[in-house]
Amino acid sequence: xxxxxxxxxxxxxxxxxxxxxxxxxxxxxxxxxxxxxxxxxxxxxxxxxxxxxxxxxxxxxxxxxxxxxxxxxxxxxxxxxxxxxxxxxxxxxxxxxxxxxxxxxxxxxxxxxxxxxxxxxxxxxxxxxxxxxxxxxxxxxxxxxxxxxxxxxxxxxxxxxxxxxxxxxxxxxxxxxxxxxxxxxxxxxxxxxxxxxxxxxxxxxxxxxxxxxxxxxxxxxxxxxxxxxxxxxxxxxxxxxxxxxxxxxxxxxxxxxxxxxxxxxxxxxxxxxxxxxxxxxxxxxxxxxxxxxxxxxxxxxxxxxxxxxxxx
Amino acid sequence: xxxxxxxxxxxxxxxxxxxxxxxxxxxxxxxxxxxxxxxxxxxxxxxxxxxxxxxxxxxxxxxxxxxxxxxxxxxxxxxxxxxxxxxxxxxxxxxxxxxxxxxxxxxxxxxxxxxxxxxxxxxxxxxxxxxxxxxxxxxxxxxxxxxxxxxxxxxxxxxxxxxxxxxxxxxxxxxxxxxxxxxxxxxxxxxxxxxxxxxxxxxxxxxxxxxxxxxxxxxxxxxxxxxxxxxxxxxxxxxxxxxxxxxxxxxxxxxxxxxxxxxxxxxxxxxxxxxxxxxxxxxxxxxxxxxxxxxxxxxxxxxxxxxxxxxxxxxxxxxxxxxxxxx
Numbered sequence: 001x002x003x004x005x006x007x008x009x010x011x012x013x014x015x016x017x018x019x020x021x022x023x024x025x026x027x028x029x030x031x032x033x034x035x036x037x038x039x040x041x042x043x044x045x046x047x048x049x050x051x052x053x054x055x056x057x058x059x060x061x062x063x064x065x066x067x068x069x070x071x072x073x074x075x076x077x078x079x080x081x082x083x084x085x086x087x088x089x090x091x092x093x094x095x096x097x098x099x100x101x102x103x104x105x106x107x108x109x110x111x112x113x114x115x116x117x118x119x120x121x122x123x124x125x126x127x128x129x130x131x132x133x134x135x136x137x138x139x140x141x142x143x144x145x146x147x148x149x150x151x152x153x154x155x156x157x158x159x160x161x162x163x164x165x166x167x168x169x170x171x172x173x174x175x176x177x178x179x180x181x182x183x184x185x186x187x188x189x190x191x192x193x194x195x196x197x198x199x200x201x202x203x204x205x206x207x208x209x210x211x212x213x214x215x216x217x218x219x220x221x222x223x224x225x226x227x228x229x230x231x232x233x234x235x236x237x238x239x240x241x242x243x244x245x246x247x248x249x250x251x252x253x254x255x256x257x258x259x260x261x262x263x264x265x266x267x268x269x270x271x272x273x274x275x276x277x278x279x280x281x282x283x284x285x286x287x288x289x290x291x292x293x294x295x296x297x298x299x300x301x302x303x304x305x306x307x308x309x310x311x312x
Numbered sequence: 313x314x315x316x317x318x319x320x321x322x323x324x325x326x327x328x329x330x331x332x333x334x335x336x337x338x339x340x341x342x343x344x345x346x347x348x349x350x351x352x353x354x355x356x357x358x359x360x361x362x363x364x365x366x367x368x369x370x371x372x373x374x375x376x377x378x379x380x381x382x383x384x385x386x387x388x389x390x391x392x393x394x395x396x397x398x399x400x401x402x403x404x405x406x407x408x409x410x411x412x413x414x415x416x417x418x419x420x421x422x423x424x425x426x427x428x429x430x431x432x433x434x435x436x437x438x439x440x441x442x443x444x445x446x447x448x449x450x451x452x453x454x455x456x457x458x459x460x461x462x463x464x465x466x467x468x469x470x471x472x473x474x475x476x477x478x479x480x481x482x483x484x485x486x487x488x489x490x491x492x493x494x495x496x497x498x499x500x501x502x503x504x505x506x507x508x509x510x511x512x513x514x515x516x517x518x519x520x521x522x523x524x525x526x527x528x529x530x531x532x533x534x535x536x537x538x539x540x541x542x543x544x545x546x547x548x549x550x551x552x553x554x555x556x557x558x559x560x561x562x563x564x565x566x567x568x569x570x571x572x573x574x575x576x577x578x579x580x581x582x583x584x585x586x587x588x589x590x591x592x593x594x595x596x597x598x599x600x601x602x603x604x605x606x607x608x609x610x611x612x613x614x615x616x617x618x619x620x621x622x623x624x625x626x627x628x629x630x631x632x633x634x635x636x637x638x639x
Binding site: 184185189192269278280281285288289292293294297298300301302304305308309 | 387402403404405406439440441442443445447528608609611627629
């Protein structure tokens with residue numbers, strides 16, 4: 001059985017663990033994340049909603065996967081690690097279904113698995129896991145004996161980061177939502193450009209979310225707690241990376257100035273001003289750069305600032 | 313086309329800034345750093361032609377220049393570098409900083425407004441520490457002023473004096489060109505004078521710049537204003553009014569990027585590839601592009617031809633073409 005799971009969702013640790021779980025429990029399932037080469041040019045769906053480009057890209061990937069699979073898994077992501085995700089994720093399955101229903105041919109009959117994912121603790125994980133497995137494999141599926149895969153330990157992540165940075169004298173903190181930092185199309189090749197210039201990259205995803213969450217909690221001085229998971233991840237990463245990794249520069253990468261990301265932008269700029277060590281910082285907004293050359297120019301200039309190239 | 317001079321006896325460093333609207337060149341004496349020549353001309357959508365015109369000017373100069381090192385900058389810097397055969401390619405933020413620091417070593421804030429770009433560069437203790445550039449919106453740039461000058465039926469060069477003559481600047485939106493045009497048409501319709509409309513435009517451009525480019529960055533004096541728009545005294549005065557600091561406009565403000573590139577060339581150490589700029593006068597060069605469909609990136613790959621033969625590729629993110637071994 002071929003099952004589609006859009007590649008963009010794999011940026012979430014929980015989805016990667018779900019993938020691992022499905023592999024272990026149902027070897028007959030072949031998971032597909034990237035549309036086949038023939039549909040590399042993803043058709044623009046009839047309706048993408050009023051959302052950021054990463055979300056639209058995710059819808060396009062899902063639609064391009066549909067004709068190639070027997071089922072499509074697009075979970076209704078509401079909450080992970082006890083914190084809310086962008087509300088667009090809640091509507092994601094509906095938007096895919098809306099477009100699927102308008103497709104010609106057999107693809108319009110492909111079932112969509114849209115299990116609600118609202119997870120705060122391990123009990124939620126097991127409950128959601130079983131619901132999803134039953135939707136995928138059949139309602140009679142028994143609860144698995146083995147527990148749901150646990151996240152990588154902080155020690156494992158630290159070792160992986162150490163490996164990643166081996167050979168680099170300097171690092172740059174690339175802070176952004178997981179799907180921005182992890183997708184070369186969305187991040188406009190920034191990690192590759194920085195690496196080519198001799199910089200190791202440290203991202204929020206190199207750390208255990210619980211560590212970042214704790215770091216972010218130091219900034220919970222609003223009338224309400226900062227309850228968006230992505231925002232907590234970025235805020236926490238800024239604090240954690242600046243304190244522990246002495247980056248040569250910080251880049252905050254966002255898709256566009258949506259409410260949450262605009263707030264995080266202000267928060268990060270404010271935190272940056274308070275840093276004792278004046279590390280250069282730059283904000284890059286994906287939507288504001290229609291050409292990659294624009295991004296390259298800014299990166300070059302940013303690296304010149306770090307290098308102090310204008311000092312005579 | 314004329315042949316290049318045989319005896320180039322004045323050693324120079326060359327800076328070329330190929331912008332979206334204008335192409336600039338600055339030539340520095342290698343021994344003194346003195347500006348020996350500078351050019352400011354319209355790119356007119358044909359950077360090869362504009363660079364060729366620059367080369368022609370160099371070739372015709374009776375001083376017989378010998379280019380020791382050349383550097384390019386601006387949005388067309390990669391193409392320019394390939395055409396003249398240099399490996400010194402630098403972004404415009406750095407070159408503008410180099411220019412400002414050379415002219416005003418104590419500069420703390422650089423405002424640069426060109427044809428389609430606007431930038432702010434924060435300098436402290438002779439080092440750029442922060443910067444910002446406009447992005448997709450060109451509302452506060454030279455092309456915006458050009459467009460509005462055309463609408464008002466005035467020359468862009470006259471706008472500064474017109475603005476200074478105004479006693480009551482009109483309120484014009486600077487948020488985007490569409491809104492600004494709507495406002496301007498409305499003001500014209502109700503009989504507001506052109507000087508007041510132009511002064512309003514200058515006000516709105518500066519307001520837009522401070523809100524969207526400077527974005528709260530700390531503007532400290534000395535403030536240096538570079539780029540073609542610095543010719544507009546109405547804008548200069550408006551910057552002084554809105555920032556509360558005197559704004560200095562130095563000679564070569566319009567070619568500051570090229571000036572910085574020439575300084576960068578002069579500072580470069582090590583052996584440089586031979587200067588090939590005069591080849592442009594002898595041989596035919598052209599450029600075209602194609603969309604690579606090998607992956608979802610769909611890069612627009614650029615291709616440079618000399619005498620109808622492809623000699624270089626660039627702009628492919630994976631290096632499939634640009635880094636392929638030469639056949």
